Amino acid sequence: MTFREDRYERMQYRRCGRTGLMLPMVSLGMWHNFGTHAGHDACVAMMKTAFDLGINHFDLANNYGPEPGSAEARVGKILRDEFRTHRDELIISTKAGYRMWPGPYGEWGSKKYLVASLDQSLKRMGLDYVDIFYSHRPDPDTPLEETLGALDLIVKQGKALYAGVSSYRGAYFVRANEIVKQHGWTPITIHQPLYNMLDRWIETDLLEYTDSYGVGVIVFSPLAQGRLTSKYLDPANPIPENSRAADPDGFLKAEEVTPNIVRGVRRLAKLAEARGQTVAQCAIAWTLRDPRVTSAVIGARNPEQIIDCAAALRNISFSLEELAEINKLWLD
Ligand SMILES: NC(=O)c1ccc[n+]([C@@H]2O[C@H](COP(=O)([O-])OP(=O)(O)OC[C@H]3O[C@@H](n4cnc5c(N)ncnc54)[C@H](OP(=O)(O)O)[C@@H]3O)[C@@H](O)[C@H]2O)c1
Numbered sequence: 001m002t003f004r005e006d007r008y009e010r011m012q013y014r015r016c017g018r019t020g021l022m023l024p025m026v027s028l029g030m031w032h033n034f035g036t037h038a039g040h041d042a043c044v045a046m047m048k049t050a051f052d053l054g055i056n057h058f059d060l061a062n063n064y065g066p067e068p069g070s071a072e073a074r075v076g077k078i079l080r081d082e083f084r085t086h087r088d089e090l091i092i093s094t095k096a097g098y099r100m101w102p103g104p105y106g107e108w109g110s111k112k113y114l115v116a117s118l119d120q121s122l123k124r125m126g127l128d129y130v131d132i133f134y135s136h137r138p139d140p141d142t143p144l145e146e147t148l149g150a151l152d153l154i155v156k157q158g159k160a161l162y163a164g165v166s167s168y169r170g171a172y173f174v175r176a177n178e179i180v181k182q183h184g185w186t187p188i189t190i191h192q193p194l195y196n197m198l199d200r201w202i203e204t205d206l207l208e209y210t211d212s213y214g215v216g217v218i219v220f221s222p223l224a225q226g227r228l229t230s231k232y233l234d235p236a237n238p239i240p241e242n243s244r245a246a247d248p249d250g251f252l253k254a255e256e257v258t259p260n261i262v263r264g265v266r267r268l269a270k271l272a273e274a275r276g277q278t279v280a281q282c283a284i285a286w287t288l289r290d291p292r293v294t295s296a297v298i299g300a301r302n303p304e305q306i307i308d309c310a311a312a313l314r315n316i317s318f319s320l321e322e323l324a325e326i327n328k329l330w331l332d
Contacts, residue, residue, distance in 0.1 A: 001082040004052040011054025012313050014294045016216025019189050021162060023091065025288055026310050027057040027218060027297040032244060032251070034074050035065035042302065047078055049303035051086070053310045059192075059218070059297045060125075061095035061136055062117050066249050068100055069124055076125035090131070094121045095166060095192075097136025109139030109147035118159055132190060133160035137167050144172070145179055152185035162189035166220075170205040177213045188215050190294070195219035195287055197228055197268070197326060198261065207292045216294040219287050223298065223309075224261075225252040228283035232257045233266060242301070264330040271325055275315060280305070284312035286326065 004010070013022040028050045034043050047058065064071035072094065083090065096117035099107040107113060118133055133154055135147050151163040163186045165176060173191065180187055191210050193202045202217070210217050223229055226244050234240070238257070244250035245257050265279060272282035287296045300306045318326070 001048060003048070003086070007052050007054045007056075009054075010052075011056075011310070013054075014216075014291070016190055016218075016294045017210065018214030019162070019187075019216065021091070021189060021216065023057050023216065023218065023295040024055050025295050025313055025316075026053075026055055026284065027059055027295045028055050028306065029059040029220065029297040029299050030071040030075055031061070031064050032247075032249075032299050033301050034071040035249070036067050036070045037249065038074065040074065040077075043074055044078055044082060045303050046300055046306060047075075048082065049306050050310075051083070051090075053306065055306070055310065056089055057091040057093070057295065057297075059093050059220075060121075061098070061134075062100050062121050063098045069120070072121055072124040076127065080126050087127075092125070092127065092130050093132035093134065093164065094118070094125070094130050095134035095136035095164075096121075097134075097139075097166070109135055109137075109142040109150075111146050111150040111153070114147065114150040115154065118154055122159065129158055130160050132162045132164045134164035134166045134190075134192060135168075138165075138169070138172055144176055145183075148176055148179050148185060149183070152180070152183075155186040164188065164190040164192060166192040167194065169201075170209050173206065174209050174213075177209075177215070188213070190216045190218055192218050192220055192297070194221055195293070196222050196224045197283055197286060198224045198330065207290065211292050217292060218295040218297050219293055220297050221299075222284050222287045222296040223280055224283075225250075225256075225299070227252070227257055227261055228265060228268070229280040230265075230269060230278065232262055233269065238262070244301075260330060267329050268326070271322060275322070277312065277315060278308055280308055281312035281314075284309055285316040286318065288313070288316045289318050289323075 011024045105112045244252045245254045272279045298309045
């Protein structure tokens with residue numbers, strides 16, 4: 001497959017904290033739409049469209065599907081068939097934390113689980129190494145030292161280049177950084193938290209810490225799984241076919257598209273229009289207005305959505321008035 005020569009001029013890149021890793025400001029995640037039921041040609045088209053736009057970071061996890069593991073298997077095939085000569089231009093991440101197989105070693109944060117899971121992920125994707133390997137969620141029972149020691153081992157074995165954590169809250173994240181410093185282990189390069197206009201926890205409990213430790217931040221679900229788009233605004237067709245909320249395999253349930261959320265998004269649509277953006281573009285741009293956020297990892301069901309989302313970067317600055325208006329969108 002050939003790709004556009006000008007792809008790197010079409011994207012903007014940010015440094016991931018104070019590390020050597022640059023990431024595209026919009027990345028593509030494979031949580032939905034790359035599993036067993038997805039059309040293979042559609043997946044190839046999405047990855048090609050993304051890469052042609054300079055989106056060279058693909059985000060996976062062991063459990064993405066459905067079936068768990070199937071997104072990695074599919075992306076592995078596409079990497080082999082279409083991106084074989086471009087591996088060194090790509091940042092491929094995967095994670096382990098959620099349930100993958102029965103028994104006590106099939107989830108959470110033990111060394112046994114993390115090492116075995118990454119070995120399985122590498123086999124499914126047909127890769128020698130991933131660029132980023134994440135602890136997918138905090139484990140309340142395994143000592144944090146064990147989880148971080150496993151990440152260090154994995155990097156030292158060359159199975160991952162960078163270590164990441166996902167959904168660690170502020171104090172826990174600080175502890176994690178202190179542990180790796182104390183042991184001289186592989187530093188945490190990146191944090192992957194949820195962040196969008198409907199869930200702003202990182203503003204008060206994370207960004208000051210990632211900043212002080214020089215760790216990058218890639219925010220997931222910047223569109224609140226599609227709710228911060230114009231998808232659910234038609235009163236005559238509130239949950240359209242071809243939407244995540246209508247998909248029985250989708251993580252978003254129809255009842256999570258609440259009247260209050262829809263009312264706020266209608267207001268957001270007016271603000272986005274005045275900025276010359278689609279609702280999705282405005283929502284993504286807003287997550288990137290803070291330079292401490294390295295990248296926003298979106299999901300997509302087709303190439304058009306990726307093109308629309310990438311164009312968010314044309315305007316990521318917001319006036320104080322716009323920010324104040326956004327703060328009030330869901331308040332009454
Ligand atoms: N670390 C973690 O625990 C964690 C958790 C969740 C996600 N993630 C990562 O974050 C990635 C993104 O998550 P997400 O899929 O929830 O992100 P999202 O970007 O908030 O939502 C993606 C959905 O929004 C809709 N959409 C996208 N672009 C659109 C556009 N331009 N116009 C209208 N609708 C649009 C599509 O929904 P429809 O299908 O309805 O069209 C798409 O599937 C995942 O793939 C994964 O890599 C990580």
